[in-house]
Each structure stands twice: as structure tokens, then as C-alpha cells.
Amino acid sequence: MFSDDLKKMARPILEEIYHHPFVTGIAKGQVAKKALIFYVEQDYRYLTEFIKIYANAIIKLDSRQDMAFFSDAINFILNNESFPHQVFCQIADVDYKKLQHADPAPKAYLYKSHMHQAVDTGSLLTVLAAFQPCPWTYTEIAKKQISEGANNQRNPFTPWINFYGESSDDGNEPLANQIFLWMDRLAARSSDKEKNQARDFFLKSCELEWQFWEEAYYQQDWRFKKSHSTASGDFIKWSNSNIQKF
Ligand SMILES: Cc1ncc(C[n+]2csc(CCO)c2C)c(N)n1
Known part of the structure; x- marks a missing residue:
């Protein structure tokens, strides 16, 4: 099966994710506050972008059943995914609202661009x-x-662990399994070229999941972030003075 190949190829990446210090920190109940804050800041923005990416994917579909899948995914992010963020915020002792305005850091930016590319070209x-x-x-x-x-x-991370471990326990096939089954049905009538493209996007997304943990654990931001914000600040000043001038 196509999905078995994908799981096998992604195994080394999944192992690295299991052993990432952020992830083992969740299991041990010990993650630095600054890492939790960076994660929530980035994930909030990332998931907002995900909603737009799913909406774009819906535009490409014809079957209502397929549309429902992406619509459910959007609803899940809008209604449920703030819970694990709130668990992190409580542990880090910060107000969730204050973490909702960050600029995407490099790897989060790359992940969202990668997702947009999948929808645009795949x-x-x-x-x-x-x-x-x-x-x-x-x-x-x-x-x-x-x-x-x-x-x-x-x-203290138990509610986070249970959220992701139990959200599949509603009598239906777990979401990840449902998607693998769906992918196998599509792969059976896809060309080798299409399957290769899908495999490439899958493995890169797996790596980007690892990169997302890494980025938050070490708070890897844009090296010249100050110059980016000055650039947009100057632009606003420039246009204001222009408005006054004319
Ligand atoms: C970088 C990143 N990757 C995965 C998730 C988890 N997650 C987000 S949406 C969803 C359900 C499907 O829509 C799940 C499991 C996250 N929060 N951040």
C-alpha cells in the first residue's frame, strides 16, 4: 500500500520527533517557558494560515463529501485546537491573547509556503x-x-497528551488512519509522477513538523528581524507623510 511506503520512509523522521527535547520535555513535564511561548505564538499564526489553506483546497473539489472533510478540519482548528495552546499558556503563566500577533518565524513561514504550494500545484x-x-x-x-x-x-502536560491521544476515540476510525485510507484509494488511480510528488510533500511536511519543534525549542527567529520591522515601520511613516503632503 502507498501509505505503508510513506510510513516506512518517514519512520526515521518520526523517531527524531519522538526524541526531540521539546517532545520528551512534554512527557517529563519539563519544557522551558520561553519555548512554550514561542511555540504558541508560532502555532497560532500557523493554524490561522492552515484554515486559509483548507479553504483554498475546497475550491479545487467537486464532491460534497470531500468538501466536508476540509470543512471539518477548519472547524476543528477554530473550535478545538485552542485547547492545547491554553494548556501551554497555563504552564508558562501567560495570557493567550498576548501571543496571537507574532510574525511567522523562518520554519513556520517555510511550512505555510510549502502547504500553499501543495494546494497551488498538486x-x-x-x-x-x-x-x-x-x-x-x-x-x-x-x-x-x-x-x-x-x-x-x-x-502538567497530561491534558495536552490526552487531547491528541484521545481525540480519535469517538467510535470512528482515527483521523490520521482515515486520511491514509483515502490516500490509498487515490494512489490506486494516480500516475507514478503524481505519487512521487505526493511522497515528496509528505516527507517534507514530516521534516517540517520536526523543524517546528526545533524552532520553538531554540526560539529560532529571523536573524535580522529588527530590520524587517523597521522597514515596515518606515513604510507606514513614509505613506503617512505622503498623505499629509498631498
Ligand atoms: C505545527 C503543528 N502541527 C500539527 C498540529 C496539530 N494539529 C493541528 S490541526 C490538527 C487536526 C487536523 O486539522 C492537528 C492534529 C499543530 N497544532 N501544529
Whole structure:
């Protein structure tokens, strides 16, 4: 099966995600506040962009059933995904509202551009492949942490772990499995070229999931961030003075 190949190829990346210090920190109940804050700032912006990316994907679809999938994904982000952010904010002792205005840092910027590229240039198989590492890696992280007993009463991250580990427990096939099944059906009638493109987007998204943890753990921002903000500040001043002038 196509999805078995993808899982096999992504295995080394998933292993690195399991052992990333941010992720093992969640299991141990110990992550630096500045890393949690950076993560929430970046993820809030990233998920807002995800909503737009799904909306763009819907434009390319014809079947209402397919549309419903992306519409459910949008609703999930709008209504449920703030819960894990709130868990992080509570642990870091910060107000969630204050973390909702950050500029995308380099890897988050790359991930969102990568997703837009999947929708702009790819088939439905490629869009699903690019999207899949988002639910898949989080479900796998949570399942592993639950199997190791990390979701215990002493761990402040337990609600976060349970959220991603249990959100699939509603009687339906877990979301990540549903997407793999759907991808297998599409792959069966896709050309090798289409399958190669989907594989490439899938593996890059897996790596970008790892990069997202890494970026937050070390707070890797734009090196010349101050000059970017000065540039936009100057532009506003420049246009204001122009308005006054004319
Ligand atoms: C970088 C990043 N990757 C994955 C998730 C988790 N996540 C976001 S939406 C969703 C469900 C499907 O829409 C899941 C599991 C995240 N928060 N941030």
C-alpha cells in the first residue's frame, strides 16, 4: 500500500520527533517557558494560515463529501485546537491573547509556503499528503506518551497528551488512519509522477513538523528581524507623510 511506503520512509523522521527535547520535555513535564511561548505564538499564526489553506483546497473539489472533510478540519482548528495552546499558556503563566500577533518565524513561514504550494500545484493526493503529517505525527506522539504512562497526575502536560491521544476515540476510525485510507484509494488511480510528488510533500511536511519543534525549542527567529520591522515601520511613516503632503 502507498501509505505503508510513506510510513516506512518517514519512520526515521518520526523517531527524531519522538526524541526531540521539546517532545520528551512534554512527557517529563519539563519544557522551558520561553519555548512554550514561542511555540504558541508560532502555532497560532500557523493554524490561522492552515484554515486559509483548507479553504483554498475546497475550491479545487467537486464532491460534497470531500468538501466536508476540509470543512471539518477548519472547524476543528477554530473550535478545538485552542485547547492545547491554553494548556501551554497555563504552564508558562501567560495570557493567550498576548501571543496571537507574532510574525511567522523562518520554519513556520517555510511550512505555510510549502502547504500553499501543495494546494497551488498538486492533486488532491498531494494536498492530503502534505496535510497528513500534522495529525499523524501528533497522534503518534500522544499514543507513545500514553503507552509510556506520561499522562499521569503529576504531569502538567497530561491534558495536552490526552487531547491528541484521545481525540480519535469517538467510535470512528482515527483521523490520521482515515486520511491514509483515502490516500490509498487515490494512489490506486494516480500516475507514478503524481505519487512521487505526493511522497515528496509528505516527507517534507514530516521534516517540517520536526523543524517546528526545533524552532520553538531554540526560539529560532529571523536573524535580522529588527530590520524587517523597521522597514515596515518606515513604510507606514513614509505613506503617512505622503498623505499629509498631498
Ligand atoms: C505545527 C503543528 N502541527 C500539527 C498540529 C496539530 N494539529 C493541528 S490541526 C490538527 C487536526 C487536523 O486539522 C492537528 C492534529 C499543530 N497544532 N501544529
